[in-house]
Amino acid sequence: MASFLNKPFCILLLFLIFWNTYAFAQDSAVKGVVKANGNPLPLAHVQIFPGGIGTTSDKDGRFVIEGIPEGTYTLNISSLGYMELNKEIVVQKGKVLALELILIPSMEQLDETVVTGTLKPIKRLESPVPVEVYKPTFFKKNPTASIFEALQNINGVRPQINCNVCNTGDIHINGLEGPYTLVLIDGMPIVSGLGTVYGLSGIPNSLIEQVEIIKGPASTLYGSEAVGGLINIITKNTLEAPTLSLDSFLSGWGEYNLDLGSHINIGESTNLLLGLNYFRYDNPIDNNGDNFTDLTIQDRVSLFQKWTLRRPSNKLLSIAGRFFYEDRWGGEMQWTPEFRGTDEIYGESIYTRRWEFLGKYQLPIEENVLFSASYNDHSQNSVYGDTPYLADQRIGFAQLTWNKPLGRHDLLLGSALRYTYYDDNTTATGNNGGNFIDEVWIPSLFIQDEWIFSKKHSLLTGLRYDYDKRHGAIFTPRLAYRWKFNDNDILRFNAGTGFRVVNLFTEEHAALTGARDVIIAEDLEPEQSVNFNLNYLKKIYSDGGNFIALDASAFYTYFSNAILPDYDTNPNQIIYRNLDGNAISKGLSLNLDFAFANGLKMIVGGTLMDVSNTRDGITQRQILTESYSGTWSISYAIRSMNLSIDYTGNLYGPMRLPLLGELDPRKEFSPLWSIQNIQFTYSGIGDFEIYGGVKNLLNWTPNRGNPFIIARAEDPFDKNVVFDNAGNAVQTPDNPYALTFDPSYVYAPNQGIRGFLGLRYRID
Structure with missing residues (x-):
């Protein structure tokens, strides 16, 4: 009986316990x-x-x-x-x-993790080195077919087109020319010299995690070419990439761009990231009436693949590769491939093929040791009128880093080896009528120590040693100090040196292939620079959910032994020599980010700068460098309608332009000019987004106010030009300004106003 009574009692007790729980x-x-x-x-x-x-x-x-x-x-x-x-x-x-x-709308990722400034992951607000971070959402506000074009909306960064005909170019940071900017992919310097403009094209936007930018020398960590700044394009982690993404748009000029991305799991330990970019433009347009294409005809394909393997130790192992092919041409409207290399109808035809590989491997040991390597092979077959340009460039890079925290110190020790192979059929590798291959090995050692005094103060110091057999030992020290007053106020001071060894092709693309002769006046020695940068970041929150971020910088860079192209001494030549004097880049930069509770977001930036060189006691502004510039991005989301509006633009002050002589009727300085765009995006159809808008709302093109842009476009082979005994053009009735054919007078795109329409689709 007791047993029977105990059973329901136990059931009741368990029920009460369960109920109370x-x-x-x-x-x-x-x-x-x-x-x-x-x-x-x-x-x-x-x-x-x-x-x-x-x-x-x-x-x-x-x-x-x-x-x-x-x-x-x-x-x-x-x-x-x-x-x-x-x-x-x-x-x-x-x-x-x-x-x-x-929740407050994000402000271009102030709290994002960055790696570029210190070669190790760190919160942007904790980094002693100022690093700007841009996410794909920023670039979607003004969709473009390449990262090269997309950078036009970043304050202090300007894509510079160097040729009116072939439309190749480079990236200027704070007024410094393309050779001073190092471009990385996942931290690897596989975009360099010959491949800068091509390396920035064809990277699918759907595969980009973020773009990190440092303005100022970073040679202590990255070596040569990181003198004016660097751009690091970081691809998505294979574990975080969407299962499928598609982005495609068509413009009113007939441009078509397709981005495809896919994330695939292979077994339990392997993840694969695939990307495809295809761009085509085959609609010759001549709106400025010079019988030359306003926009280069292009047919481009890029394939990207990244493998990430999960290891039992959770150590990193990833391998990536990219293949890039492009066929582009520009020139007289009557040009067809049968005229390639002839002197009948002028055209610039460029066939480009690139292979890129990179990998990262954390050693299977207790210490944090990372081995990184990259390699690229760039082959270019070009014809400029009847002048062939055949070039091959190969760059190999290997680096071993050891990150070791010791108390309040965070040490980074590293060793790197860079190999560069370059050969072409121009004076760059000419030697007394013969040919030699420019082949260089540069071994390096570097050390960095971040000393964290307290939560408010940290000091980063570094030193790099490079050995170049042409120039001997090169040392580049660095110092960075961060004072974090509180979570909303941060002051940073950076100082350091930079250096750049010479690859002549990077100095001026058109110089080796265009209308001017190249004169190398002496053996070119490496450039040296000293840089100071003061940065202040301020965040302001309001009770109504509004947010403002202020990011201000003052910068000063002094160059000795600078290599500057001389366009002025002889209008038919570009003379290269080390500057007997100095060059200075200095200025102020301000970025303001606003996010309002009503859905309005604004990013506004401006830069004032003075980039000049002093030679023989005479100081003049550097060619193709603006004294001030501005950028903006204004976005408003109407959530009830699933509609967002983006208004983006830039503004540039006057630049000194390359004239061909005192009689040249074109303006010596460009006017104030601006490119503005508007976009509407509708996201109310499941996983789809439909977007469209207008680019270059003001229809600005550089032919405004000029009698012509391309000098002697009617005589591109100079058949009717009379030269004197010194090789200078002579004034004649047919040539009243004593000019020769020259397409290098360029500061803005020739492409006018156009509409665009696109579609995005994403499956996570």
Whole structure:
């Protein structure tokens, strides 16, 4: 009998325990609503730490997390396009904590992790080196067919077109020419010299995680070419990439661009990232009436593949490769491939093929040791009128780094080896009528120490040693100091030196293939630079959910032994020599980011700069360098209509332009000019986005106010030009300005106003 009574008693007891536990779980909870821009925010991630339990807000922005033990926690709320919110909460037994949480639209990722400044992952706000970070959402505001074009909306960065006919170019940072800018992919210097403009084309935007930019010398970590700054294009982690992404658009000029990206799991330990970019433009247009194409005809394909292998030790192992092929031509409207290399109809035809490989491998040891390597092979077959240009460039790079924290010190030791092979059929590799291959090995050693005094103060010091057999030992020290007054005010001071060894092709693309003769007046020695940069970052929050970020910099760079092209001594020549004097780049830069609770976001930037060189006691402004510039991006989201509007643009002050002599009637300085764009994006159809708009709203082209842009476009082979005994053009009735054919007078794109329409599709 007792046994029988005990059984139901036990059942009743278990039921009561279960009920009390269930009731406790229901009562001890956190619930609330997530809002942004005054509206509920669905699909926001809400997690509680420690413990990691969480949920996602519903269509009304509401969420509930139950069964939380009594205690103090951190509530983390995150959503794509908004700044993360961390809030400390206290959960009491039997209580329900109700919250209203406001997320602020993200400000170009102030809190993103960056690697470029110190060669190791670090929060941007904690980095002693100022690093600017741009996400794909920034570039989507003005969709372009290549990263080269997309950089036009970044303050202090300007894509410079160097040739009116072939439209090749380079990247200027704070007024310094392309050879001073190092371009990296995933931290590897595989884009260099011959391949700069091509390496920046054909990278699928869907595969880009972020673009990091340093303005100022970074030679201590990256060696030669990182004198004026560097651009690091970081591709997505294969684990975080979408399953499928598509982005395609068509412009009113007939340009067509397709980006495809895919993430594939192969087994349990391998992830594959695939990317395809295809661009085609085959509609010759001559709106300025000079019988030359305003925009180069292009047919380009780029394939990208990245493998990431999961190792039992969770150490990194990734391998990536890219193939790039492009056929481009520009010239007289009557040109066809049968005229390639002849002197009947002028055309510039370029066939380009590139292979790129890079890999990263963390050694299977307890210490954090990383081996990185890259290799690229660039082959170019070009004809400029009847002048052939055949070139091959190969760059190999290997680097071993050891990151070792020791108390308040965070040490980074490294060794690198760079191999460069370059050969062409021009004076760059000519030697008394013969030919030699420019082949250089540069071994390097570097050390960096970040000394964290306290939460507010840190000091980074570094030293690099490079050995070039042509120039001997080269040392580049560096210093960076960060003073974090509080979470919203940070002051950084950076000082260091830079160096650049010479690859003549990088100095002037048109120089080796265009209308002017190249004169190398002496054996060119490496350039040296000393740089100072003061940066201040200020964040301001308001009670209404508005946010402002101010990022201001003052910079000064002094160049000795600078290599500058001399266009002025002889209008038919470009003379290269080391500057007997100095060159200086100095200025102020300001970025302002605004995010308002009503959905309005603005990014506004401006730069004032003075880039000059002093030779024989005479100081003049550097050619093709503006004294001031500005950029802006204004976005507004109408969430009730699933519609967003983006208005982007840039503005550039006057630049000194390359004239062909005193009689040249073209303007010596460019006018104030601006390129402005508007885009509308509709996202109310599932995983699709439809976007469209207008580019170059002002229809600005550089022929405004000039009698012509290309000198003697009617006589591109100089058949009717009379020369004197010194090789200078002589004034004649047929040639009243004593000019020769020259397409290098260029400062802005010739492409006028046009509409565009595109479609995006994404499956996560």
